Every structure is written in structure tokens, then in C-alpha cells.
Amino acid sequence: MPEQGLKELYIDELKDLYSAENQLVKALPKMAKAASSDELRQGFEQHLEQTKGHVQRLEKIFEALGESPKGRTCKGMQGLIEEGSEATGEDYEGSVMDAALIGAAQRVEHYEIAGYGTVRSMAETLGQDDHVSLLEGTLEEEKETDEKLTELAEQINTQAKESGGEELGEASSRDKKKSRRVA
Numbered sequence: 001m002p003e004q005g006l007k008e009l010y011i012d013e014l015k016d017l018y019s020a021e022n023q024l025v026k027a028l029p030k031m032a033k034a035a036s037s038d039e040l041r042q043g044f045e046q047h048l049e050q051t052k053g054h055v056q057r058l059e060k061i062f063e064a065l066g067e068s069p070k071g072r073t074c075k076g077m078q079g080l081i082e083e084g085s086e087a088t089g090e091d092y093e094g095s096v097m098d099a100a101l102i103g104a105a106q107r108v109e110h111y112e113i114a115g116y117g118t119v120r121s122m123a124e125t126l127g128q129d130d131h132v133s134l135l136e137g138t139l140e141e142e143k144e145t146d147e148k149l150t151e152l153a154e155q156i157n158t159q160a161k162e163s164g165g166e167e168l169g170e171a172s173s174r175d176k177k178k179s180r181r182v183a
């Protein structure tokens with residue numbers, strides 16, 4: 001039965017997203033801590049709350065399916081988070097660090113947008129209409145977050161450009177108090 005195969009794949013994809021979202025719940029507070037811009041920090045904190053909601057939506061779907069959400073580790077998200085923490089481990093400060101954080105966060109959002117687009121289409125094909133609306137709710141929030149990050153990047157990149165070239169000079173010591181690095 002070809003539909004049985006798709007359903008299994010669908011469940012595996014959902015498990016992957018469940019792992020990804022849970023990894024993100026742990027990573028977002030660190031990203032918020034590393035941000036200098038209040039707006040960026042609040043953005044990460046807000047997305048943390050949304051992300052907890054994304055986990056709950058997935059749990060709802062698994063409950064309806066009578067399946068466990070556990071059992072998979074999303075290696076893609078692991079890699080993205082690892083790269084993000086590598087970037088925040090560099091000697092970037094202030095708005096330059098913020099620009100690095102935005103770069104990492106947008107990679108995460110695009111990865112999730114791809115993942116949710118995939119499961120949404122599968123849910124449609126499988127006739128799981130109640131899942132479609134849950135998955136679409138999350139997909140929309142991921143897209144909104146990505147757009148907000150693009151807007152923030154425009155202003156933060158400009159600040160980063162203005163503060164650039166003075167690294168390790170007076171400007172960077174002035175910014176030092178504001179700059180917090182992820183451990």
C-alpha cells in the first residue's frame with residue numbers, strides 16, 4: 001500500500017521536526033543572552049515562546065496519531081546550532097555579533113520552513129486536515145520570524161558597518177559592556 005509508506009515517512013519527518021524544535025528551545029535563550037540589541041533579544045525571547053507552542057502542536061498531532069514523538073535526532077538542526085555557536089564564539093562584538101546571530105537564526109528559520117512545508121504537503125495528501133491547520137499555523141510563525149529578522153538585519157548591518165574597522169579600538173571597548181558571549 002503506497003499510502004502506508006507515505007504515512008511512515010510523514011511520521012518520521014514529524015519526529016525530526018519535534019527534535020529540531022526541542023533543540024531550539026534550548027538554543028534560543030543562549031542566543032537571546034548573546035544579543036546586544038534589545039529588539040533582537042526580545043525577538044529571540046518571543047520566538048522561544050512560539051517555539052514552545054510549536055512543540056505542543058507537534059505533540060497534539062502525535063497524540064492524534066497514537067505515536068510517540070521521540071526517537072529521532074534532527075542532525076540538520078544540530079549542525080545549524082553548532083555553526084551558530086561557533087559564530088558567537090568569535091571575537092565579534094555589539095552589532096557585529098548581532099548580525100552573526102541573525103545569520104544563524106535565519107538559517108534555522110529557513111530549515112524549519114522547508115521542514116514544515118514538507119509535512120504540510122504530506123498531511124494534505126494523507127487527508128489529515130486537522131494536522132494541516134496546525135502545521136500551517138507553525139509555518140506562518142516561522143515565516144513571520146524570518147521576515148522580522150530580515151527587517152532587523154537591515155538596521156543592525158548598518159550599525160555593524162559603522163562600528164566596523166574600529167575593532168579592538170575605542171569603539172569596541174565602549175561596546176564591551178553590552179556584548180555578552182554565549183558560553
Ligand code: FE
Nearest residue numbers: 021051054112
Ligand atoms: Fe519552530
